[in-house]
Amino acid sequence: MGGRSARTGRGATSLMRYAPGVRRFALPAFLAAALFAVIAPPLSLVSLLGGGFVLWFFRDPERRPSAQGIISPADGRVSVVREEGEQIRIGVFMNVTDVHVNRAPFDATVERVTHRSGAHRPAFSKESERNERVDVALQTPEGPAELSLIAGAFARRIHPYIAENDELARGERIGHIDFGSRADVLLPPCYDRSDLLVEEGDTLRAGESVVARRAD
The missing domain is CATH 2.70.70 (Glucose Permease (Domain IIA))
Structure with missing residues (x-):
């Protein structure tokens, strides 16, 4: 189970909240981008894009019900x-x-x-x-x-x-x-x-x- 701690916003940043677990997927991509920046710049770009996709996918914006029901x-x-x-x-x-x-x-x-x-x-x-x-x-x-x-x-x-x-x-x-x-x-x-x-x-x-x- 994710546990009640996940319901209180663990994994959030000051600018954007993310679903718990985002680091597990995003961090390896950004670390790979840093490594490839030295030895293979085109692969660094691919890794950056991959990390950016993960952040976007795990986004967790605030929502409010539009009406009763x-x-x-x-x-x-x-x-x-x-x-x-x-x-x-x-x-x-x-x-x-x-x-x-x-x-x-x-x-x-x-x-x-x-x-x-x-x-x-x-x-x-x-x-x-x-x-x-x-x-x-x-x-x-x-x-x-x-x-x-x-x-x-x-x-x-x-x-x-x-x-x-x-x-x-x-x-x-x-x-x-x-x-x-x-x-x-x-x-x-x-x-x-x-x-x-x-x-x-x-x-x-x-x-x-x-x-x-x-x-x-």
Whole structure:
């Protein structure tokens, strides 16, 4: 688990916050750039670009909800909207240009965090249901819900920042996926299709875009 320390901004700088673990990928690239500057300048440029890409990929900007309602757990494109029994699942696919820090869609209590090993298929495909994932069972003021962080073709590490019995605030950072891929929210049972504000293909911002809101 990432631990509660990751939720308080470890890995941030005075200018930009980054997801925990950024140094593990960025530092080797910048060290290589310094070495290659002496022996192979063209490779130094490649290493600098690689390090810059890592910093950009692990960026973690501040976000604020745009309105009342359930907010998106991820940046990206809505790839799944479907009914599962009495609940509705909304899946958001994160491509390489998106922020990969995930956020709580609502106030909730964490009941269980479960890691499941699996494949690494493209996260936008139907086969991604069998991918490695972390499922977070939640209890919200409106009933039971669930978050799922799903690895993709290139993602190899899912980093939840939360643990059982944690109290989550709407919009709070709850984890990130290294170079991956999809985040789902299974809405509480009181929500139906008429409450949805998004459809497949829509582009969302984590912690900001509202995906569902009850009329009453």
